[in-house]
Amino acid sequence: MSRRFSLLFSLSLLFLFFLSACTEDVQRTLQPTPSAFGQINSLVVIADSSTWEAGVGDSVAYFFEAPYILLPQPEPIFDVRFIEPERVEAEPTWGQLRNYVVLADLSDKDSPTTQMALQDLNDAKLQEIRDNGFGTAVAKNKWATGQQLIYVVGTTHDQLLTGLGQAHPGIVNRLQEGEDERLRVTTYFQGVNRRLSDTIRDELGVSLDVPGGYTRVPLNADDVVWLRREVQGASMNIMVTKAPYEDESQLSKEGLKAIRDRIGKEYVSSTIANTYMRINDEDLPLFTEATQLNGAFAIEGRGIWEIENDFLAGPFVSYLLNDTTNNQLVLVDGFVYAPGRKKRDLMSEIVQVLRTAEII
Template identity: 75%
Template sequence: MSAYRYRFLFILACCVGLASCGNERLESTFSPTPSAFGKINSLVVIADSSTWKAGVGDSVAYFFEAPYIILPQPEPIFDVRFIEPGRVVAEPTWGQLRNYIVLADLSDTDSPTTQMVLNDLTDEKIQQVRTEGFGTAVAKNKWATGQQLVYILGKNHNELLTGMSNVYPGVVRRLQQGEDERMRVTTYFEGVNRRLGDTVRQLAGASLEIPGGYDRVPLDTDSVIWLRKEVQGASLNIMVTKVPYRSQDQLSKAGLKEIRNRLGREYVSSTTENTYMQINDTDLPLFTESTELNGAFAIEGRGIWEIENDFLAGPFVSYLLNDTEDNELVFVDGFVYAPGRKKRDLMEEVVQVIRSATVN
């Protein structure tokens, strides 16, 4: 182990500073004046109270409030709020948010939500749903600029429930794509630190768009680059290194785990003696999958880190990229320490940076 080991202070004092929607046939645009607002990864569901209580609310919770993978304490992929359509009229602020899902049972012709849908969508679309049993549609900017509404429609209650279970993956992807764009703007609102980007490229053989606000943590080696950004009550961290490619076995869950645990043991500790970072895949699983990142084959890993012999932990995401031209593997890891804070959006910010990685 290196004679000089950077002691990472895990204490708050250091932190001062839808690709497709199934049967979708319509995409219309309204002409509003105000600009939409709202927190990232928030979602408003518009439906009748009777529909919501008759099983739709449970389905929405299952599909759209599923746990974000992976955090020490469960947090949903979306923060969902339910309202009836009348509230948009009574309280116009409800109509100026960004993401909406409208759930309608067309068999209930007296339903305020059905009346809203009949007013918004074409007769052709409504007839298609009544003929086929189910359908979806998308509209933009109904009440404010920069918002989208996904309509999920059933000719009756059962068709609505069944159809929702079939199309929700596409709806989630569509919503996440829009939120991903917003998160990128948030991540890079201070611009790009090209100096740090050049350092990563020269030392680690990878290009990375480093946002403003990150600083390089001093280590006694140039083989590992550690970048850190302090925000109120949290620390965002990115580590980059490269290792020689020896065999295909390295591009695996075991290979990713070995590299990450080695870096944690050698470079990351708390103020307590005999402490080091390691993956905790006993209490929560280490999820890995093969993927492609900017043209390079990669293994993505998500899990929980902890400090051995201390009581500190948090989420991480890692990418192990295959640089076939230089016969090397590039390892890019991001982790968050944020005791007492929700971590989903912090992790999403780190992921934005890591997914900019390309091998040279």
């Protein structure tokens, strides 16, 4: 009996040990990968401090912290933070953000960032970099789902700087494409206001996806629709109007300015008498460029508005569309009034709405 009990006890211990080990493996296997988080338009740059301080930091500031066009007070395209790779291991939260640019110099064999690049990039990519002197690569979901890491790697420090200089336009575009997807979710988190969208379609002949949260500002006009959304510390506004097409000269900076200043003077004022909205292109320029918007030729304009005879001002974005079907021009315009508050992300949301404009 004693030997039998001892044998059963030993087998029980062995089973429990086996079960414990299997459970530990299953838990380790099923451990959920965290979801990436972080503010919109934020970027983490991973590099060694020696690389950062030897000119790379200045290049990053020049390429990724350039001013967002166009705001009354300069705000960067991206909010950039620099960290060394060791911090990701020491503080796992640093590995759960969305956007990373990794800068590595292959000539520095002892560099933790170089070791990270050598581990993450395949042999073919590394050979391509060695052949060309520099190169880029993209990795997804290294530490968390929904994140991307863009590697810029040079065979020397100078080649790294050269590669960064040549690659940065593509990197900026890639980052902005990803942020645009997040902005669309943020902009339309309340869905689309079909009633207001139908109103614009019926009255002005243009399709526009109006987000929930906007209301119509009462106007005594049949050719202008003004929408407004109040958020904490800011007023977000969208105006849509039409004008007869007369000649090609209207599709220009001067043509856009004339239509926008007309509706600003007629419909927008402050509580002070003899005030009205106008474009201020004396203190800051009015930037315009030709573009295509959902199949229609358009002039995009970015600048600063102000209230004449008062002290109110802010940024705006306009699209002047050529409606050839109805022989008219359609202006979709968005502007923000947010004194003392950063305006970049607010304007980015408005741009998301304006870019849904389509002639019907």
